[in-house]
Amino acid sequence: MGTSVLTFVIVGHEDHPIYEADLSPKAADPAARDERAQYLHQFVLHAALDAVEEQLWNTTSMHLSVVDKFNNLLVSAFVTAANVKFLLLHDGRSDDAVKLFFKDVYEVYLKVLMNPFFTPTARITSPAFNQKVRTLARTYFRT
Amino acid sequence: MDFRNYITQEFTPVVMVVSSPQAEAACQQHNGLTVVDLLRPYGFFHHLSVPVRTVGDTAYRIKEFRLRFFASADMFQPSQEAADEYLKGVVSASATEHKAHEAQDVLQALKKDEVADSTPWFNGYRKEFVRTLAFGEHETFDHPIACLLVLHAQAEDPVADFGDLFKSAPLPPLMKAGLMEHKILKHYLLLHDDSLKLDGSYLKAEEKLRSVRASLGASSCHLARINSGSGDPACTLGYEGLWKAHIRGSIPGGGAGEPAERPPVPAAGLGARLTSADVDSISKFLEDFTVRALLPHLEGRVRGLNHQVTATRRGLRNQIKTLLWRKSSADSPAAPDYHTALSTLRLLSSDYKIDKAWRNYAGVQEMLGLTLFMTGGSMSEAEYSRQHGQFGEANYALMKAHFQEENLRAALLLEQAALYLLHISPPGIRKFAFHMVLAGLRFNACDQKQLGLSAYRQVLGVYAGRQWSFIEEHLHDVLGKQSREAGDLEAAVQHFMAMLPCAHSPEHWQAHYLRQFLEAVQQAQAAKGELAALELPLPSLNLDRMTIFFDDQVVHANAEALKYPEEHWRKLEAPFLPGSDASLSSWLDGASRNNLAALQCNTAVAGETLGVDLELANPLAVELQLAHLRLVYEHESGASGGSNAYVQVLEEALSLKAGARARVRLKLRPLRPGLLTLKGVEWLLNGHALGRRMFTVRKRTHRRSNSRLPKQRAANHILTFSVLPAMPRLDVALDDLPSRLLEGEMHRAPLLLRNTGAMPLQSIRMLISHPDVHCNPDNSDLGADAMACLAGERSRPASSSASESLEEPGLILKAGQQLYAWSPGMVLAPGQQLSWPLWLHPRTPGSLTFHCTWYYEPSGVVEGMKHRLLRLTQTIDVQAALRVTPSISICQDDLHRCLLRLDVENGQATSPIALRQLSCSGSWRVSSLSMEGPHGSADARQEDEAGGGTSLDPQVVVAPLTRLSLFFHLHPPSSATGDISAGASWIPLANQVVQYFKTQGRLTRQGVLMTRRSTGDLLASPPPAPLGWGADLMLAWELREQQAGAAARPARLGINHLYNCKMQEAVPVRMMVHGESVVRHGFANDGMCLVRLVLCLRNCLDQPASVCVEAGAGPGSSTLDSTGSWCAAPGSSALPAHASLPAIPLGTPGVPAGMLATLGSTGQPDSGAGPLALPATPDYVWCGRTRANIPQLEAGQTSQVELQVAVFGAGTYELTGVGVSWTYPDLDNLHATKLGPPFLVTVEEAA
Incomplete structure (x- = not known):
């Protein structure tokens, strides 16, 4: 997987992304980052929101698995009770791994949420959260 | 368009028209129409009632029938390139026609429910695209079922000519390839041209008709008369629209049913010489042709084919025939026949599949689909889905379709797919946006800029403000570049501007965007002259943290004074302003105050500066240059912009480094009375782009609310100022006020009052809030140094010319506040100044915060302001210096004297403190005894004669952070005390300043004790009053800071007062x-x-x-x-x-x-x-x-x-x-x- 894609976004209210992270192994290397791809990823993720809202009604679980795809890019989604959406753009990770990843990120997210100074519409800027998400990604996706 | 209609209209029998050159010429020359053009409008029959019986036993009636006419020469498929080229033209023409670039935002359209099913250019494209596909190799929709031969009526031998005409006619591809039988229904038409004006020619023509009929069959020959009109524009039929509706665009190289070039249009328009009689004759001919010849022919054909199929069932041989049959059967617009066709077609498809004739198989499948649709079956074709409301599937089909297509087609399909998404409930706006962006990309790739622009514009609203940074960047980038290419520079500037806040991008991109924006601005300026100010996002301004500074009745001398609430100052100023106590106000006052508030403005004074503090930040990694940073205002007189006679605007310039933040005070000086409103800020970014940001009026901006109306003053009105005429203005300067003092230090700071206003002022009063700060009653000793002021006799002349004195020296109010008043007659002219010594004597370590406020009146009458106030707050750090603990015990060898022991500790870390003098209050006297401690060798010279004290000479020096003990004798007051005269450095207790601080200290101390007692903390040991003996001591010291090169600095002088020193054990x-x-x-x-x-x-x-x-x-x-x-x-x-x-x-x-x-x-x-x-x-x-x-x-x-x-x-x-x-x-x-x-x-x- 030379050019694996792994982008994680938390979308809050009114479709505002409150957290974005490129979790692919190449993300650490800024020179390797493909800017065009970043545009495309955002577009695909944003477009997938429609699909997420459609799929919401088909299941009672928070994890929606793959909701949308564009060419070879898949979008998996997880929706919290407050209708905050976790989206993961990937190129065919196992659904189990994605599910576990979402579940663990959700735990971390809840901790952020419990911060009395955090408003759910604000961007998540906590470096600890960022670090934990990246660790989880490494654990589950071996990036 | 209804798809059912579409099918019945488009998939209709085709008649091949072969006309002789003479007939063509007669038609084209005068009317600008080909023979085919002439026939087409009349190929639709809707009032028929022809009974038909095909397969079954029951007959049905055909009520409507359509025919399509094509010239045989044009019946071929155009080349791919030519077709694509042509289609491009179609799309761009359609886009221009429908003003694609003015597309509105999709969200608004959705709100108004104005979303179209499809775009006009897509419809146009589809129509033409289908046409270019006609006459393909595998399909027979467009294969003629009949041939119409047209001859000019002047032909010599019509019968022979008809034969020649058919033989020489170019045949459609399928016929050429031999797949189609050549024997099709033939029909003959003679055209009579009236414009030749030959006498009796029509009769001759009729004669010819008769001869032709005789040889070719009576029902298949007709004569039509044309060009009977005069060609005069005044008497045309006005059918031009009718003709035009049936003329389709020509493809270069011809084909697809249209000639490569159209005949020129005559001056009087199309069909200039046709009269209604001509038209009638044509229509009558066609009806005859259809009813008498064509329909019976088809009926027989279908019946025959069906028979063949059922008889032979399958086999390759059937192929051609069934194709033909299929054609005709599909054309039959009656429901029962669709079923027949369906069954036959299914049969065929399996045949083709077995025979591996894939192309034909596909054709059959296609046909099957159509037939199924007409019979109401299910089908997953996109158009069909749309018709049935299944937009989602339609979208899916189109998305699948677009991948292999070339750009234009893909773009159109994508756009269409996107539109369908909007029709799903709820609308899939975000997906729509994505598809539109993809479509836009494809449009741009195939040079359809208008459509690309339109696609992007529509979706901007979906993404804008959602913080999907890369998306917005991309959209604005593309839109900006396209707008620039399209020449819409202002739009380009707007889009490039929207890209500027791109802190997430790498530095070189940021620089690139900025450059791009500035270039666009320059181009726009070059094209249109000065641009209006833009709402630039750079630098980012925090308007919430805007602070307005201005001086109305109250002037704050420093920023610290502003930090204290209005109530605090009101309380302090109460002595100046009797009757203005806020607590005394009642609802009766409300009315007048509301009137004041209703003016909705602040007060400012002409000639004085208004300031607005703004916070600027540079979010980028690129340095920004700001010039001409200034306030935007509007004056009552209509003046605005830069400086003029009414307002003087002070501009700022600064450069913001990457990521830097700056706080700037923008200033403006109203010069004339009137109403002035601050509107916003303006700046010039990097020398080119003029930016502007308006203040939002609703927002709360902090300011110190003026005087008595803190609450009524609605925060949103404060940007408006009522400018009063020039007033006096007192400014204060406290020179030589250090930021830190020592505990007990006596510091003199000259207070400089200056009238910087435009009018003289009078009746100055001053209030000092803290007992540790004191003002001399006169200012005569300003020249001398602090020591000299404290020591020595008042030897100066009582009425020195330079000295002025206070009328009311130091009236002490509650809580240590002091009120001073200067003589009301003293007038301070503009520019004049008054200096006064201010003594500071901090007594507790920590910080000393004191407030001073001044009251003054203009010496003349100024409307709107009777007095003004000046407020000053100072905070000084106070460091611990000398801690002195006295203890007194009885002297064993004397019944009168007492022994005083002072434990002195130097709290300074670096500087030694020299003790100068010890004085005792009252008539007690102090004399030096001996000394112990680290500097025990110091010799204390007793100066008993000095009255209440002793000076230590040479001075006892307490080293930093050490302590030592000093011993003195205290003499009872029995012995007479002389006056004090102990040299220049002697500080007499009677000195006014010293006396003041001593009294204040005692008061403060008592205050502390009283409070303590009341709280019951210190109930333990109040010594019985008769046994107590209290002496007040004063220890003077000085500190010379030992700094290299700082020798010139005068010593710092300090005094410690020790109050009520008592014996440890009182003995009666x-x-x-x-x-x-x-x-x-x-x-x-x-x-x-x-x-x-x-x-x-x-x-x-x-x-x-x-x-x-x-x-x-x-x-x-x-x-x-x-x-x-x-x-x-x-x-x-x-x-x-x-x-x-x-x-x-x-x-x-x-x-x-x-x-x-x-x-x-x-x-x-x-x-x-x-x-x-x-x-x-x-x-x-x-x-x-x-x-x-x-x-x-x-x-x-x-x-x-x-x-x-x-x-x-x-x-x-x-x-x-x-x-x-x-x-x-x-x-x-x-x-x-x-x-x-x-x-x-x-x-x-x-x-």
């Missing part, structure tokens, strides 16, 4: 024993030596007492609690140290009082033992008069009692056992007993 009656300390006596002669002692007693209280002295007896009890001991001194040379003596109790319980002598136990000293081992020897006896009564000892009086003691050997004796008891009858019989002081006496053997 002081006593002292006098006597000879060495007595010589010849014990050889006389075994007993009498030593005489005098006990002096002094009543220290202010009440008379009765005193009783008893020697050798316990004072009132049988136990002596003091020790009496003696020490034999064999060598009688030195007195052993007291501490080494063992304590031996004297006397035993039960010894009766009144015994003459107290005898100790007798014992012999151990041989060879030291002095410690010596046994106590009670070898002295009080004798003589051992009890004395002084019934009345007056207050302060001294009395003496003589005592005798008998000693029986040489040695040193400590004589104790004198008990003194006293009673104060007037003080509630205060009674106490105390042992008198021990007295040492040495008795020597006389030689």
Whole structure:
């Protein structure tokens, strides 16, 4: 997987992304980052929101698995009770791994949420959260 | 368009038209129409009723029928390239026509429910695209079922010519390939051209018709008459629209049913020479043709084919025929036939599949689909889905379709797919947006800029403001570039501007975007002249943190003063402004105040500066240059923009480094009275782009709310100022005020008051809030240094010309506030200044915050303002310097003096403090005694004559962070005190400043004590007042900072006041024993030596007492609690140290009082033992008069009692056992007993 894609976004209210992270192994290397791809990823993720809202009604679980795809890019989604959406753009990770990843990120997210100074519409800027998400990604996706 | 209609309209039988050149010419020359054009409008029959019976037994009636006409020469498929080229043209023409670039935002369209099913250019494209696909190899929709041969009526031999015409006619591809039978229905038409004006020609034509009919069949030959009109534009039929509707665009190279070039349009328009009679003859001919020839022919054909199919069932041979049959059967618009067709087609498809004739198979499948649709079956074709509301599937089909297509088609399909998404409920706006962006990309790739622009514009609203940074960046980038190419520079500027806040991008992109934006701005400026100011996002302004500074009735001298709330100042200023106390206001005042508030503006004074503090930040990694940063305003007179006669605008310029933040105060000076509103800020970014940001009026901007209306003043009105005419204005400068002072330091800071206004002012009053700050009543000693001010006599002339004095010097108000008033007659002209010394004397470490406020009035009458106020707040750090702890004890060798011990600790870490002077208040005096401590060698010169104090000379220096003790004698006030005159550096207690601080300190101290007492903290030990003795001490010191090169700095002078210093133990009656300390006596002669002692007693209280002295007896009890001991001194040379003596109790319980002598136990000293081992020897006896009564000892009086003691050997004796008891009858019989002081006496053997 030379050019694996792994982008994680938390979308809050009114479709505002409150957290974005490129979790692919190449993300650490800024020179390797493909800017065009970043545009495309955002577009695909944003477009997938429609699909997420459609799929919401088909299941009672928070994890929606793959909701949308564009060419070879898949979008998996997880929706919290407050209708905050976790989206993961990937190129065919196992659904189990994605599910576990979402579940663990959700735990971390809840901790952020419990911060009395955090408003759910604000961007998540906590470096600890960022670090934990990246660790989880490494654990589950071996990036 | 309804798809069912579409099918019935488009998939109709085709008639091939072969016309002779003469006939064409006759038609084209005058009308601009080809023969085909002429026929087409009349190919639709809707009032038919033709009975048809095909497969089944029942007949049905055909009510409507359509025919399509094509010239045989044009019946071929155009080349791919030509077709694509043509289609491009179609799309761009359609886009221009429908103003694609003005597409509105999709969200608004969605709100208004104005979303179209499909875009006009897509419809146009589809129509033309289908046409270019006609006459393909595998399909027969467009294969002719009949051939119409057209000859000019002038032809010599019509029959032969008709034959030639058919033979020479170019055939459609399928016929050429031999797949189609050549034998199709033929029909013959003679065209009579009236414009030739030949007499009787029509008759001749009719004759020819007859001959033709005779040879070719009566029903298949017709004559039509055209060009009977004059060609005059005035009498045309007005059918131009009719003709035009059926003319389709020509493809270069021809084909697809249209000629490569169209005949020129005559001046009078299309069909210029046609009359209604001509048109009627054509229409009549076509109807005849259809009803009489075509339909019966088709009916027979279908029936025959069906028979063939059912008979032979399958086999390749059927192929051609069935194709033909399929054609006709599909064309039959009646429902029963669709079913027939369907079954047959299914049969066929399996045939083709087996035969591996894929192309044909596909064709059949397609046909199947169509047929199925017409019969109402299900089908997943996109169009069909759309028709049935399944937009989602339609989208899916189109998305799938677009991948392999070339750009334009893909773009159109994508766009269409996107549109369908909007029709899903709920609308899939975000997916729509994505598809539109993809479509836009494809459009751009195939050079359809308009459509690309339109696609992007529509979706901008979906993404805008959602913080999907990359998406927005991409959209604006593309839109900006396209707008620039399209010449819409302003739009380009707007889009490039939207890209500027791109902190997430790498630095080189940021720089690139900025450059791109500035270039666009320059281009736009070059094209259109000056641009209007833009709402630039750079730098980012935080308008919430905007602060407005202005001076109305109240002027704040420094920023710190602004931090205190209005109420605080109102309270302070209450003495100036009687009756303005806020607490006294009632609802009755409300009306007038509301009126004031209704003016909705602040007050400012002409000529004085208004300031707005703004916070600017540069979010980028690129440096920004801001120039001409200034406020935007609007004056009542209409003036705005830069500086003019009404307003002077002060511009700022600064450069913001990457990521930097700056706080800038923008200033503006109104010059004339009127109403002034601050509107926003303007700046020039990097020298090119003019940015502007308006203040939002709703937002709360902090300001110190003015005076009495803090609440009524609605925050949103504060940007408006009512500018008053010029006023006086007092400015204050506190020069030489250090940021830190030492605890107890006496610092003088010159206070400089200056009138910077435009009018003279008068009636200055000042209020100082803190007791540690004081103002001199006059300003005469400003010139001298601080020391000189404090010390020395007031030797200066009382009425020096330079000095002014306060009318009301230092009226002390509650809580240490001081009010000063200058003479009302004193006028401070503009520019004039007044300096005054201000004394600071901080007394507690920490910080000293004090407020000063000034009141003044303009000397003339100014409407709107009777007085003004100036406020100043200063905070000074106070560092601990000298800690002094006094302790006073009685002096053992004097009945009057006391011993004062000062423990002095230097709290400074680096600088030594030199003690200069110790003064004592009242008539007590201090004299130096000796000193112990690390600098014990310092010699203290006693200056008793200096009255209340002593100066330490050379000064005692306390090293940093050390402590030492000083000892002094305190002399009671009995001795007369002279006036104080101890040189220049002597600080008299009577100095006004010193006196003030001393009093204030005492007040503060008492205040503290009182509060403590009230809280019950310190209930423990309030000493009884009569016993207390309190002296107030003042210790003056100076500190010279030891810094290299800073020698010029004057010493810092400080004073510590010690209040109410008391003796540690208060003794009502002081006593002292006098006597000879060495007595010589010849014990050889006389075994007993009498030593005489005098006990002096002094009543220290202010009440008379009765005193009783008893020697050798316990004072009132049988136990002596003091020790009496003696020490034999064999060598009688030195007195052993007291501490080494063992304590031996004297006397035993039960010894009766009144015994003459107290005898100790007798014992012999151990041989060879030291002095410690010596046994106590009670070898002295009080004798003589051992009890004395002084019934009345007056207050302060001294009395003496003589005592005798008998000693029986040489040695040193400590004589104790004198008990003194006293009673104060007037003080509630205060009674106490105390042992008198021990007295040492040495008795020597006389030689």
